[in-house]
Amino acid sequence: MRRLVIITALLTATVMLHSQTGARTFTGRCTDQPFETFAAAVERATGIRIFFIPAWTEDIRVSGQWEDALPLDVIQSVTAPFGLFCAEDGEGNLIITRHYTIRQSFLREAGDTAVMMMSDTVRTTMQSMLESEVITLGNQADLSLEGRVMLSGFITNSATGEPIAGASVQIRELGTGVMTNQEGYYLITAPRGSYRVDYRSLGSHDTYRNVNLYSGGRVNIAMDERIIPIREAIVTASRREKLDRLESGMTRMNIMTIRLSPSSMGEADIIKSVLLTPGVQSVGEGSAGFNVRGGSADQNLILLYGAPMYNSSHFFGFFSAVNSEIISDVSLYKGGIPAQYGGRVSSIMEITEKDGNRKEFAGNAGISMLAAHITLEGPLKKDHSSFLVAARGTYSNWVLDLLPDASVRNSRAGFHDINGHLVTDIGRNTLLELSAYYSHDDFKFNYDTLYAYDNVIAAARLRHSFSPSLLAIFSFSNSHYRYNVSNTRIAEYASAMEHVVNTTTARGGFTWYLHSGHEMKVGGEANLHLIDPGTITPLSPLSVAKPRTLERETGIESALYADYKADFGSRLTARAGVRFSSLMVLGPSTVYLYNPLFSKEQNTIIDSVKHGAGSVIRTYAAPEIRLSINYLLSGEASLKVNYNRTCQYLHLMTNTTAISPTDTWKMSDYHTRPQKGDQVAAGFFFDLSDNDYELSVDGYYKWLHDLIDYKGGARLTMNKMIEQDIIPAEGRSYGIEIMFRKNRGKLKSTLNYTWSNVRLRSTSQLPTEVINDGDFYPAAYDRPHDFSLQFNWLYSRRLNMSMNLVYSTGRPVTYPVTWYDHDGIPVIYYSDRNQYRLPDYFRWDVSMNIYSNLKASRLFRPSWNISLYNVTGRENIYSAFFRIENGKVQGYTLSIFGRTIPTVSYRIDF
Numbered sequence: 001m002r003r004l005v006i007i008t009a010l011l012t013a014t015v016m017l018h019s020q021t022g023a024r025t026f027t028g029r030c031t032d033q034p035f036e037t038f039a040a041a042v043e044r045a046t047g048i049r050i051f052f053i054p055a056w057t058e059d060i061r062v063s064g065q066w067e068d069a070l071p072l073d074v075i076q077s078v079t080a081p082f083g084l085f086c087a088e089d090g091e092g093n094l095i096i097t098r099h100y101t102i103r104q105s106f107l108r109e110a111g112d113t114a115v116m117m118m119s120d121t122v123r124t125t126m127q128s129m130l131e132s133e134v135i136t137l138g139n140q141a142d143l144s145l146e147g148r149v150m151l152s153g154f155i156t157n158s159a160t161g162e163p164i165a166g167a168s169v170q171i172r173e174l175g176t177g178v179m180t181n182q183e184g185y186y187l188i189t190a191p192r193g194s195y196r197v198d199y200r201s202l203g204s205h206d207t208y209r210n211v212n213l214y215s216g217g218r219v220n221i222a223m224d225e226r227i228i229p230i231r232e233a234i235v236t237a238s239r240r241e242k243l244d245r246l247e248s249g250m251t252r253m254n255i256m257t258i259r260l261s262p263s264s265m266g267e268a269d270i271i272k273s274v275l276l277t278p279g280v281q282s283v284g285e286g287s288a289g290f291n292v293r294g295g296s297a298d299q300n301l302i303l304l305y306g307a308p309m310y311n312s313s314h315f316f317g318f319f320s321a322v323n324s325e326i327i328s329d330v331s332l333y334k335g336g337i338p339a340q341y342g343g344r345v346s347s348i349m350e351i352t353e354k355d356g357n358r359k360e361f362a363g364n365a366g367i368s369m370l371a372a373h374i375t376l377e378g379p380l381k382k383d384h385s386s387f388l389v390a391a392r393g394t395y396s397n398w399v400l401d402l403l404p405d406a407s408v409r410n411s412r413a414g415f416h417d418i419n420g421h422l423v424t425d426i427g428r429n430t431l432l433e434l435s436a437y438y439s440h441d442d443f444k445f446n447y448d449t450l451y452a453y454d455n456v457i458a459a460a461r462l463r464h465s466f467s468p469s470l471l472a473i474f475s476f477s478n479s480h481y482r483y484n485v486s487n488t489r490i491a492e493y494a495s496a497m498e499h500v501v502n503t504t505t506a507r508g509g510f511t512w513y514l515h516s517g518h519e520m521k522v523g524g525e526a527n528l529h530l531i532d533p534g535t536i537t538p539l540s541p542l543s544v545a546k547p548r549t550l551e552r553e554t555g556i557e558s559a560l561y562a563d564y565k566a567d568f569g570s571r572l573t574a575r576a577g578v579r580f581s582s583l584m585v586l587g588p589s590t591v592y593l594y595n596p597l598f599s600k601e602q603n604t605i606i607d608s609v610k611h612g613a614g615s616v617i618r619t620y621a622a623p624e625i626r627l628s629i630n631y632l633l634s635g636e637a638s639l640k641v642n643y644n645r646t647c648q649y650l651h652l653m654t655n656t657t658a659i660s661p662t663d664t665w666k667m668s669d670y671h672t673r674p675q676k677g678d679q680v681a682a683g684f685f686f687d688l689s690d691n692d693y694e695l696s697v698d699g700y701y702k703w704l705h706d707l708i709d710y711k712g713g714a715r716l717t718m719n720k721m722i723e724q725d726i727i728p729a730e731g732r733s734y735g736i737e738i739m740f741r742k743n744r745g746k747l748k749s750t751l752n753y754t755w756s757n758v759r760l761r762s763t764s765q766l767p768t769e770v771i772n773d774g775d776f777y778p779a780a781y782d783r784p785h786d787f788s789l790q791f792n793w794l795y796s797r798r799l800n801m802s803m804n805l806v807y808s809t810g811r812p813v814t815y816p817v818t819w820y821d822h823d824g825i826p827v828i829y830y831s832d833r834n835q836y837r838l839p840d841y842f843r844w845d846v847s848m849n850i851y852s853n854l855k856a857s858r859l860f861r862p863s864w865n866i867s868l869y870n871v872t873g874r875e876n877i878y879s880a881f882f883r884i885e886n887g888k889v890q891g892y893t894l895s896i897f898g899r900t901i902p903t904v905s906y907r908i909d910f
Helices: 035-046 071-082 112-132 140-144 239-244 255-260 270-274 397-401
Strands: 016-018 026-034 050-052 061-069 084-088 094-098 134-137 148-157 168-171 176-179 185-191 193-200 207-213 221-223 250-254 300-304 327-333 347-353 362-367 371-381 385-394 412-425 430-444 450-467 470-487 495-515 518-538 553-568 572-586 589-594 605-611 616-632 637-648 650-653 664-667 675-688 693-710 726-742 747-762 785-796 799-808 816-822 825-830 841-851 861-869 877-885 888-895 901-909
Touching (some): 026 035, 035 050, 035 061, 035 071, 071 084, 071 094, 112 207, 148 207, 148 495, 185 193, 185 495, 207 221, 250 255, 255 270, 255 327, 255 841, 270 327, 371 412, 397 412, 495 664, 518 664, 553 664, 693 747, 825 877
Parallel strands (some): 050 094, 148 221, 300 347
Antiparallel strands (some): 016 026, 026 061, 084 094, 148 185, 168 176, 168 193, 193 207, 250 327, 362 371, 362 901, 371 385, 385 412, 412 430, 430 450, 450 470, 470 495, 495 518, 518 553, 553 572, 572 616, 616 637, 637 675, 693 726, 726 747, 747 785, 785 799, 799 841, 816 825, 841 861, 861 901, 877 888
C-alpha cells in the first residue's frame, strides 16, 4: 500500500556516521543497503527528516562513502539515477518527488509567513503525490463478483501518530460514509469498483485517496494538522457528524475549545467549559460538580482512563481535577446514552486522553499566578510506542499571606496532581495502554482543621483487531478516593476521620461491523466496590476521641450489554440497545430491621441480622433500555429522538447544595434502593448556509425514581444507621435547550439558552418523612433560566480574544419566617423547603491569548494568556444563612467572587 512515511531512525551495523556541529553534514559509508535503512541513518546523523513514498524507492540499494557532505547532495546522488528528484525545505528537511521537482525560489523570503508558506507548500506537494496515486486492493478479476467488500483502516495525526476520533470517511460516488471511533478506526462497505474516498477531520487538512476496491483491504491515513487550528477551535464536530449523530444532547469538545474559554485562575478547565453548554448548570462559583438536565451532582459519571472519578475538582471547585494537558477531547452524554455506558442516571462524561507523540519528543510548561504545570511526551520506540507525563501544582499560600485578615493569613490551601500514559503496539493488530493518575488536595483554616483528599487511578487497556470487521477492547482499572479530616490544635480533641471508596473494574467489549451501516456491540463489566464509611482515630494520648470504625460496605456491580446500530437507506439511522445491570450487596454487615408502621428510628428497631463475609445480603437487577433514531430531513437538517433508562447503585450522602470534600459515598443496601431514571428527548439540528451557522433545539422529560432526601438535621458522617436519616423521594424534570452557533469568519460566537424545571417529592406515607405536605418542591439546583453567550475573535494569527456572558436564575433556598422561645432557647421556624430564591446570577469574563512566534522551526514557542473573571465585579450570592441577634432574625449572605479577578499565565511549547 502506497502511503506517506516519515522514516523512523533505524540503527544499522554497516553504516558508520557522526553528527557535525554548525552546518548539517553527513559522514559515513555503507554497502548494498536498502534505501529506507540508509535514509534513516542520514536522518539520525543530521537531525533532518526525509519524506518519500516507499514504493518509489523499494528497488534502490545504496553503496558508497561520504565525508562532510550536504544531505541534499547525498540523497540526490542516490535517487537521481532512478528518475527521482529531491528538494530541501526551509528547515533542511528533504522531499523526494517523482516526475517533477519543487520550486525553491520562495526560500529567499523571511519571517513567519515564509515559514508557513514553506510548510503549506511541502504539505500540498506531498498530499498531491499521494492523492494522484491509485491504491489497488485485491485482483481486478474479482470485479465481476457479487456482494460488497470492506474498506477499513486507522486515521492518525501525521505529526504525532495519535489516533483521530470522529473523522469523516466518505465514498464520493456512493454518497455514503462513516465516522472513526475513539481509536481512529473506520470500516465502510461498498460494491466492488473504483472510488474516490474523502477523509475529513476537524483541525486537519482534508485529503482523499483513489481506491480500486476489488476485495477487502486496509487503507491507513495520516492526516496533517492545520497550521492555525484556532480558526476552527470553536467548531466541535464536522457538519456530517452533527447531522448523523444519534444522540440528542450529546456534546463533544476538543481541547482547543476548552483552552479558548476564559478561566478564573488562568487554567483551562473542562468542567467550566462544559458549564457553558445547554442543559448543564452548577449551583454557583466555588462549587464542585455540575448538574445535568435536572439531576444532582452525584448522578454524573466522569470516566478518566475508563475508570470512575469520585471527586472532580481541586481548590474548592476553582480548578478541575483533570489536567487539560492530557486531554484530547471530552464527550458528555446527556441523553441517548449508548448501552456500553451506565452507573449514573443523569449523564456520562468520557474524557479521551491524549496519546504521547510517536514521532518526536515534545512538551510544554506553564505558570500562572496560582499554579504551574509541565508536560513531556515522546516516542519510546519511534512510530510504535509513546509516553506522556504531566504534572501540575499550586503555590497559592503566598496569596493568603498578603491578605489583611489574620485568620485567613493563617490558613493554607494547595493541590498537586500527576498523570502518566504509555501506549505501545504489540504486533500489527494489538495496542496496549497503561495509565496512572494521582492527585492530592489539602486545606486548613486558621491553624485549625486540616482537610485532605486523594484520587488515585491505575488502568490498563488492550485493543485487538481480530479482523477488519471484528474489534475487541479489554480493560482493567482501579479507582481509589480517600478523604481525611484531622484536628491536632487541642490535644484533648486531637483526632482524624477518614472515608475511603475503592472500585476495581474489569471490562470487555466487542464491535462487529456486519455490513454497510450495520454495527453490533456486545460486552460486559464487573465492578468491585469497597467503601469504608468512616474511621475515627485519636491523634494524641490525651485525646478524648474514641477509636471507631464503621462496617465496610462491599458489593459487586455488573452489567451485560448489547447494542445494534443500523442505517435504513440514506436518511434513517437507528440504534437499539439493552443493558442488564445488577448489584450484589455482600457481607459482613449488620442489618437492622424496623417496624414498617413507623419511621426508621432507634426506638422502632425490632431486630438485627448479622451477615457473614461474602454472604449475599440483597440483590438488585434491572434492564436498561436505550433507543435512538436519527432522520435526515434534508441535507441541512435532521431530527433526533431517543429514550433511555439508567440505574445508579452508588449515592453521595450530602445535605449541602454543592459537593464538599466531607461528603460520603454509600452503596445501595438492604434499605437503600438504587436510583432509576427514564428520559425521553427529541431534537432538531439545522446546518445553515453551508455550515456558516448551525442551530439545535432539544427538548427532554425525565422521571427519577427512588431518590434520596434527608430529614431535617440529618447526620450523614460516622452514622452506622444512616437509613434513619434518609427519606425516599421521586423527581421530575423537563426543559428546552437551544444552541445557535456562528462557525465562519474571524468572529465566532455561540448562544446557549436552557429553560428547565426540576421538582422533587417525598414518597413516604409516614408523617415524619413527608416534606412540604407531600407536594412537589423545587430542587436545590433548580435554575429555570440559564443563558450564556460566547465570542471568539481571531484578530490575527498571533492574537485572539474571547468573551463569556453568563446569566441564570437564582437557586432555591429555605428562609426563616419567624422564631420562638423554647425554654429560654431561641428556635428559628423555617418556610417550606426551597420556597424562596437567591438573587439571579450574572457574570462577564474576557480573555486574550498572545502567541509570540509561529515559526515551526523555533525550539520554544511561547504564549501568554490574560484573563479577567467577573469583569463587572458583581457580588453573586452563593448562599444565605441566619442568626438570631437582639431578638431579631438577622440574615447574612456569602459571595465567592465579589470583585474582578485578573490572571496572567505564561506557556511554552517545545
